[in-house]
Amino acid sequence: MRILGRRTPRGFLLVITAVGLATATISGCQSQPEKPPAVSLESATPTPEPAAVLVDGSSTVLPISKSVLALYASRLVTDIRIEGAGTGAGFQKFCAGKTAINGASRPITATEMKLCNDNNVEYIELPIAFDGVAVVVGKANDFIESMTVDELEKLWEAAAEGNILEWSDLRKGLPETPIKLAGPGLESGTFDFFTTAVIGGEHASRSDYKASEDDQVLVDYVATTPGALAYFGLAYYAKNKDRLRAIAIDDGQVENGKAPVLPSPETVADGSYQPLSRPLFFYVSQKDAERAEVRDFVEFYLRAARLVAPDVGYVALPESSFKLAQERFEKRQTGTIFEGAPIIGLTIEELMTAETHATHEAGTHAPTTAASNAAEAAVARKP
Secondary structure, eight states, X not given: XXXXXXXXXXXXXXXXXXXXXXXXXXXXXXXXXXXXXXXXXXXXXXXXXXXXXXXXXXXXXXXXXXXXXXXXXXXXXXOXXXXXXOHHHHHHHHTTTSOSEEEESSOOXXXXXXXXXXTTOOEEEEEEEEEEEEEEEETTOOXXXXXXXXXXXXXXXXXXXXXXXXXXXHSTTSOOOBOEEEEOOTTOHHXXXXXXXXXXXXXXXXXXXXXXXXXXXXXXXHHHSTTEEEEEEHHHHHHTTTTEEEOEXXXXXXXXXXXXXXXXXXXXXXXXXXXXXXXXXXEEEHHHHTSHHHHHHHHHHHHHHHHHGGGXXXXXXXXXXXXXXXXXXXXXXXXXXXXXXXXXXXXXXXXXXXXXXXXXXXXXXXXXXXXXXXXXXXXXXXX
């Protein structure tokens, strides 16, 4: 087995290829009729290798996908190629029929739904984990500990461009240090989610900031640039806590407590880190789901994602959520439970309620498959 891996400018690409070598020996004699006749190599029809399984989409989902793929290597039946061009860019490919699976850090939008419909691409929506968008500064920043949602809006709204240039412009008492902002680009689902949650509409953000679809680029920028602030998925903060410091967020809602809340798996899980908590998704092409190699990988992924999510800094969905997702996939149940609506403030419990209703649960679930059993065993073996 040969394992090839490289990092692309827009995400992670891991290609694992099984290489087999067959040796044929042809022997025999016409005078020995008891032996079968020799078979000509020129007349033999080789068995075609399965086409690669192409996965693209959210860079936020990448840490989960890379961990799952590493576990899946032992049962690989074909190439699994995973990239992270961003949720929006990934949906452009997915809805054109160019990829089998799209990772997403937000639900599919009405525009993307129309694009898929125009191209006769039906999709199965599968929640895989829960995430919080972390607002971070570098370790050297010692002058701001928390922010309100109103301050985040004041900092990131379009009207701030050319006006909120120093920290003192944001809040009285902060230093006259230039603000250096960084965040996801326009094709990112995190950009769409953050601007909707904080400003009130997609693409309503100021544009004078360092944008990248690669979250590690944002990590490096904010960690090394004085006065910098950025936002991205919780896993990238968890991986770089030695270089970054998270900002506690106050959403002004008494039910979440009167104090600002830091992002963590615990505050995402209990619903107190608002409004910046959200589910993460896999969208699977219904047509490609009929391919054995796609079906096996998705079934494995559903179980493994729940088990490895905490390792990369995300929140695992409950076991019942896995069973609901598995049932939707087994039934090839297409469409979205969100119908293009925003998911701001959604909790895990609310997601579960929506999933249960959409799946029309009858009290029984599809039996656990060999693929999902293998996922549990692979995680158990992990050092």
